[in-house]
Structures are given as C-alpha cells and as structure tokens.
Amino acid sequence: MSTYDYLTIAEAARLIRLREISPVDYTEALLARIAAIDPVYNAFIVVTADIARADAKAAEAEIARGNYRGPMHGIPYAVKDIFDVTGLPTTCHSKLRMNHRATSDASVVRRLSDSGAVLLGKLALHEFANGGPTLDLPWPPARNPWNRDLHPGGSSSGCGTAAALGLAPATLGTDTGGSVRNPATCCGVIGMKPTYGAVSRVGVFPLAFSLDHVGPITRTVEDNAILFQAIAGHDPADPASARRTHADCLENLKAGVKGLRIGVIAHFYEEDMAADAEQVAGITGAIAELRRLGAEVKPVRLSPLSQWMDCGRVIHYAEAYAIHERDLQERPQDFAPITLRRLLGGAFVPASEYVRAQQLRTLLCEEYRAALRDVDVLITLSSFDLPCRIDDDAAVARTYERQCRMPFNVAGGPCVSVPTGFSKSGIPLAMQIAGRAFDEATVYRVAWAYCDAAGWTERHPRVAQAAREPAVAQ
Amino acid sequence: MSNDAKPEIPENVRVLAEIRGLARALALAPASVIGAVERGRRIGAFPDKHTPVTELASRFSADPEGDA
Numbered sequence: 001m002s003t004y005d006y007l008t009i010a011e012a013a014r015l016i017r018l019r020e021i022s023p024v025d026y027t028e029a030l031l032a033r034i035a036a037i038d039p040v041y042n043a044f045i046v047v048t049a050d051i052a053r054a055d056a057k058a059a060e061a062e063i064a065r066g067n068y069r070g071p072m073h074g075i076p077y078a079v080k081d082i083f084d085v086t087g088l089p090t091t092c093h094s095k096l097r098m099n100h101r102a103t104s105d106a107s108v109v110r111r112l113s114d115s116g117a118v119l120l121g122k123l124a125l126h127e128f129a130n131g132g133p134t135l136d137l138p139w140p141p142a143r144n145p146w147n148r149d150l151h152p153g154g155s156s157s158g159c160g161t162a163a164a165l166g167l168a169p170a171t172l173g174t175d176t177g178g179s180v181r182n183p184a185t186c187c188g189v190i191g192m193k194p195t196y197g198a199v200s201r202v203g204v205f206p207l208a209f210s211l212d213h214v215g216p217i218t219r220t221v222e223d224n225a226i227l228f229q230a231i232a233g234h235d236p237a238d239p240a241s242a243r244r245t246h247a248d249c250l251e252n253l254k255a256g257v258k259g260l261r262i263g264v265i266a267h268f269y270e271e272d273m274a275a276d277a278e279q280v281a282g283i284t285g286a287i288a289e290l291r292r293l294g295a296e297v298k299p300v301r302l303s304p305l306s307q308w309m310d311c312g313r314v315i316h317y318a319e320a321y322a323i324h325e326r327d328l329q330e331r332p333q334d335f336a337p338i339t340l341r342r343l344l345g346g347a348f349v350p351a352s353e354y355v356r357a358q359q360l361r362t363l364l365c366e367e368y369r370a371a372l373r374d375v376d377v378l379i380t381l382s383s384f385d386l387p388c389r390i391d392d393d394a395a396v397a398r399t400y401e402r403q404c405r406m407p408f409n410v411a412g413g414p415c416v417s418v419p420t421g422f423s424k425s426g427i428p429l430a431m432q433i434a435g436r437a438f439d440e441a442t443v444y445r446v447a448w449a450y451c452d453a454a455g456w457t458e459r460h461p462r463v464a465q466a467a468r469e470p471a472v473a474q
Numbered sequence: 475m476s477n478d479a480k481p482e483i484p485e486n487v488r489v490l491a492e493i494r495g496l497a498r499a500l501a502l503a504p505a506s507v508i509g510a511v512e513r514g515r516r517i518g519a520f521p522d523k524h525t526p527v528t529e530l531a532s533r534f535s536a537d538p539e540g541d542a
Contacts (some may be wrong), residue, residue, distance in 0.1 A: 196536040242537070317514075325495075332499035340499065341506040347494050348514025365536070412536025437537035 004029035005166040009223040012169065013071040016306055021313040023063070023074030027056035027118050030076050034120070034167050039290040040464045041148065042140045045081045045091060047121040052076065055118040062116065069365030072230045080156045081122035082129055083109055084203035091094050092205050094127045095138055095334045096327055106203025107238070108172060108214055108231040108414040115230050120168050123158025129174055129207045130320055131339030132153065132396045143388060145187055145461040146427050148389040151396055153186030155179040159217040160187035164465055170227045171217045176207040177316055178382075178405025180215035181417035181432060188419045188456065189426030190224045190447070191217045193405075195437045196412035197242035199228075200235030208319035208356065209240070211312065211409045220457050221418070225249040228440060247441040255448045258294030259441070262287075263375035269402040272305035275384040275402075282429030283381050289453055290379075290446070300371050300378060303364060308407035311364060314349055314357035315410075321346025338393060352428030361410055368411035369436070377446050378434045380404050382417045388428050405432065414440045418447050419456040428456075438449035480504060485510050 004012075004026050015021040031049055038044050059074035069410040081091050084102035105113065113119070123473025126132050133141035141451055142157035144150040146166040152161050160183025163171050173180040175193040184191025192215045199214040206212055216227035229249055235241045264287055269275040291297050302308070321328070324343050332340055351407045371378065382400040386397035408415035415434040422428055433450075435443040451457050483500065487508050491500040500507045 024537070244537075328499060329495040330498070332496075332502050337503065337506070340503055341509065343508055344499060344503075344510035345513045346510075347496060347507075348490060348511045376513070 002029045002052070005033060006219065008171065008220050009071065009075050009169045009218065009226050010220070012075055013073070013226070016074045017068050021061065023056040023059040023118060024053070026074065027052050027076050027120070030167065037165060037463050038167060041143045041145060041161050041165060043123055043142045043158040043165065044078070044121045044168055045093065045124050045139050045158070046088070048085070048088070048119050050117050052121075056418050059116045061116060069116040070110060071226045072170070074092065074118060075170055076118045076120045076157075076168055077112060077172070077227075078120045078123050078168040078402055079109060079172045080125050080159055080164055080174060082125060082174055082205045083122075083172060085109055085119065085122065088122065092128045092140075093137060093139060094339075096331060096348070098138060100338070104203060107200035109203065111231050111233070117170070117230070121254060123156070123171060124161055125157055127339040128270050128324065128338050128343075129176060129179055129203070129264070130342050131336050132342075132389045133157065134336045134338050135462045136336040136338075140391060143390065144387055145463070147425075148464070149389055151186060151390045151399065152429065153183035153387065155292075156183050160184055160189060160191070163187065163189045163217050163218060163219055164461055165217075166460065169218065169223060172227075172231070173215055173217050174204060175213045175215050176211045177312055177408065177409055178403055180213070180217055180421070181382055181415065182403065183407050184217050185430035186387045186416040186428065188430075189217055189219050190221050190416060190418055190451070190457065191215060192224050192228060192416040192440070192443075193408060193414065194228060194232065194440055195242070195246070195414045197231050198246055198414070198438060199241045200233075200238045200241050202237045203237055206323055208316045210319060211298035211316055213236045213409070221444055221451050222250075222253060224416070224447045225440075225444045241380050242438070244438060246438050248345070249441045252441065252445055253448050254452075255445060256272055256293065257290055257446055260295050260377070260446065261375040262290055262295045262297045262369060263300030264297060264379045265302055265378055265380040267301055268305045269381040269384060273402060275381055276386060278398075278423045279381055279384060279429055283379070283431040286420045286431055287379065287452055287455070288448055293449055295446070296306060298375065302367055302371060302374060302407070305404055306366060307360065307406070308410050311357050311360045312342060312406035312410045315361070317346035318354045319346075321349070338449045364407075365411050372413070372436045376435070376442050380432055380434075382430045382432045384427070386423055405436065408432070408434050413437050416443055418451055420454070421456055422459070481508060483508065
C-alpha cells in the first residue's frame with residue numbers, strides 16, 4: 001500500500017499547497033493502484049490516464065508558480081459515466097450509447113476542471129442509472145469492495161467502489177431515488193444528495209428531471225463537503241438551478257452537535273417496513289452516540305413510507321419513460337433485460353396518476369418543511385437490508401423496494417448516507433441524515449460529528465490484486 | 475436476446491402495447507410488458523383523502539420561500 005492510497009482530499013490539499021507532495025506523483029500512484037486492483041472490482045468503465053497526467057502536470061506547474069486555486073487543485077477525481085467529458089463517450093453503461101462522443105463538458109466537470117482537479121476516469125453504473133447489476137452489457141458491473149459477491153449498491157456503483165477502495169478520493173454520482181446514497185451505504189463511504197437545484201445537471205444524462213440530483217461520494221465527511229463546495233452554485237443553463245447560495249459547509253463543520261435538535265423518523269423502519277436487525281442496531285447505536293455528544297434527540301412522524309415511495313415511483317417511472325420512449329419502441333433489444341423491465345413500467349402509468357403524484361408531492365414537501373421547523377436535521381435508516389448477492393436479480397429488485405431514500409428525492413432537501421458500523425459478516429451498515437433545503441452545512445456538521453466519534457470511515461476493505469489491465473481511453 | 479419466458483399475452487396488453495408503440499418490446503420480452511401494464515395499473519396507492527379535485531396543482535420547488 002502506498003502513502004497515497006487512502007489520503008483524504010483535505011490532507012492531500014494541505015500537502016499539495018505546501019508542495020510536500022506532487023500532484024503528478026499522487027496521480028501516478030492512483031493510476032498504478034487502479035491498474036493493480038480495478039480489474040477485480042470493475043469500478044472504472046474507462047481510465048483517462050492521458051488526461052489525468054496532463055491535468056496533474058498542469059496543476060503542479062501552476063502551483064509551483066504560486067497560483068494555488070483551492071482545495072481541489074491537483075486532487076484526482078472520477079465521475080459516473082453519465083457526465084459529459086469533451087471527446088469521450090458518455091456511455092451511461094449502455095450498448096445504446098457506445099458510439100456517443102461528448103462535445104462539451106458537463107457543468108460540474110467544467111467546475112472541477114476550473115478548480116484544477118485531475119480527471120482519472122469514468123465509473124460504472126446501472127444502465128442509464130436505472131437498471132441493476134447485470135452481465136448483459138458491454139462492461140461488467142462494479143463489485144462490492146467488502147465482498148465481491150455482493151451488490152455494491154447503485155446506480156452510482158463505481159463511485160462507491162472506487163471511493164471505498166482508495167482508487168479515487170473524489171467521485172461524482174447522480175441520485176434520482178437514492179443512487180448516490182445506496183452505493184455509499186453498501187460500500188461504507190459518504191454519499192450526499194444535495195438540495196434539488198444546488199448543483200447543476202447540465203451535461204448529465206437525465207433519468208427523471210424533477211428527481212435528479214448530482215452528488216459527491218467520498219471516504220470522509222470533510223472531503224464530501226469540500227467536493228460539494230467545488231461543484232455547487234447557480235447555472236443558468238439548468239432550469240432547476242437555484243440562484244441562492246448555500247452556506248459555507250466547512251466553516252462550522254467541526255463545531256459539534258451540542259444543542260442541535262435531531263428528529264428520528266423511526267416509523268419508516270420500525271412500523272412501515274421491518275428492517276434487518278443489524279441495520280437497526282447500527283442506527284440505534286448512532287443515535288445514542290449523537291445523544292452522548294450533546295444533541296437533543298426526539299421522534300418525528302411523517303406520512304407512511306409507502307406514500308413517499310408511491311409518489312416518487314410514479315414520477316420516476318413516468319419521467320424516465322418519456323426520456324427513453326423512442327429507444328424502447330425502436331431498439332428494445334439493445335437494453336439489458338433488467339433495464340427494459342424497469343423502464344417499461346413508465347409506459348402504462350396514466351397521466352392522471354402523474355398529476356396526482358405531483359399534487360401529493362406538494363403536500364409531502366410541506367410536511368417535510370414543517371418537521372424541520374422543530375428540529376435541525378432528520379435521521380432515518382438508508383437500506384433496510386444488507387447488500388444481497390450481485391447475481392440474484394430478485395433480491396436486487398427487492399433491495400430497491402426496501403429502503404427509505406426516495407422520500408428525500410421527493411422532498412428535495414439535502415441528505416447524506418454515513419456508515420454506522422459493520423455487520424457480523426463484515427459488511428457496512430448505514431443511516432441517513434437529512435436537512436432543510438440549502439442547509440447542507442448543518443447536515444455535514446452532524447455527519448462529521450458522528451463519523452469523527454464513531455471512526456467507521458477509518459476502516460478499509462482488504463483488497464484483491466488484478467491479473468489484467470483496465471480499459472484506457474483512446 | 476431472449477430475456478423472457480413466453481407467456482400467453484392478454485388481449486388488453488397487446489392492444490395497450492401497440493398503442494404505445496411497443497410491439498417490438500412485446501415480441502422480445504412479453505413478460506416484462508405484461509408486468510409493466512400490471513405495475514402501471516396499481517402503481518399509485520395514494521391516500522383516500524387526497525383527490526385531484528381538492529388539491530391545487532403546483533410547480534415543484536425544494537424551497538418555495540427562497541429563490542429557487
């Protein structure tokens with residue numbers, strides 16, 4: 001293991017600024033690690049080694065001239081292969097997109113490029129961020145870093161896998177019904193779905209426009225906040241982009257939780273649906289830890305989980321079908337069967353149901369805002385079960401029904417998944433912390449306090465070495 | 475690609491699939507289309523008290539009091 005493998009963004013940024021480490025050496029170390037490990041885990045669809053080396057060289061030269069741009073300068077990152085990067089295909093992990101070439105960068109890629117970050121490559125996902133892990137596609141599915149036989153979560157699977165394995169300290173995914181938080185949960189890392197409208201989606205292939213969010217997946221809470229701040233901000237080209245600015249997420253990050261009010265939505269996982277005992281034990285221990293740290297904890301009730309899930313599902317199915325309708329009519333054979341099954345669900349949703357779902361969403365959003373008038377953040381479980389086998393289609397399908405991530409896509413507020421420990425079999429457990437719209441700062445503050453006290457993010461999976469080289473962009 | 479068992483296709487499913495331009499998908503993956511029709515029919519179990527007549531339609535915003 002090299003000294004660079006599990007370097008945090010915060011620590012690397014400090015060392016780069018002081019010129020104690022070289023962005024070029026850092027990048028080369030991670031490219032070597034990817035070559036050694038990734039063929040076993042399939043986190044990357046493509047490694048952009050030439051771009052990475054050029055970016056790193058440019059960053060190093062610029063910093064040597066005294067022009068340090070900020071905490072992402074010289075930091076390697078990777079994106080789910082749903083973000084446009086000029087000259088590269090945005091495959092969406094689909095046969096339908098193999099011949100695509102992006103002619104411009106996604107807004108967030110441009111922001112990271114402007115901040116001096118180093119692009120390592122593009123990461124695996126569920127086809128169009130909507131299918132599931134399958135071998136029916138041109139690239140294999142990413143594997144769980146803690147046990148290769150298990151589902152790494154999705155749809156931003158490669159992000160969770162790459163972050164947990166120390167292949168990339170910074171990754172970007174997308175989250176329509178939990179697709180940033182699910183891989184973070186399954187892989188034992190930090191995944192933030194920011195407020196709807198906080199991060200531009202321009203140049204990101206859509207799944208369901210009124211539920212889609214771009215979000216960071218990293219190994220630590222501080223790194224997540226650094227990456228979020230680098231990508232957040234108004235973009236006039238995204239109709240949903242908010243004009244307001246978010247609070248500084250780093251200023252009070254380590255201020256602790258003493259005096260903060262935390263609402264626990266326990267009925268989601270105790271009454272509305274029965275969760276796995278180890279997952280419940282994990283969140284119960286985390287709540288006790290937050291109380292010990294000085295937070296005021298009290299129960300909160302929202303509408304039953306089924307109403308949030310139904311509302312989100314109708315909107316998701318209908319909007320996703322609208323995007324893929326022509327290909328589903330003309331090229332159904334080019335989708336993986338699991339994607340075809342999921343996308344076809346939207347073909348037969350009556351328009352009246354979509355309208356009713358939007359109306360219900362208005363009520364649920366008001367309910368969410370009302371709950372956060374009495375508390376500073378909300379806590380609930382993420383997945384109700386431990387990750388299932390990656391090759392068990394029925395179990396994977398159940399996974400997506402047994403979670404409470406969709407409510408936060410419906411409500412639009414910021415929501416982060418953080419680890420709460422490990423199962424007896426050594427698989428990560430997790431919970432979610434959610435907050436008021438555009439109050440990522442308080443969500444990160446609670447997440448940092450808990451993770452700092454608990455120490456779960458300091459554990460790393462035992463990694464296997466590879467026998468073959470990963471794909472390299474031409 | 476053969477991704478489905480070949481079940482008997484109900485007439486209503488055939489008609490709906492053709493109306494939606496999904497004849498190819500139906501021939502390729504009949505079970506998936508039959509399942510999709512069923513899911514579409516029962517997808518929204520919304521609360522009884524909530525009706526489109528009594529609720530105003532609105533534009534979604536995560537923060538309507540702000541400048542989203």
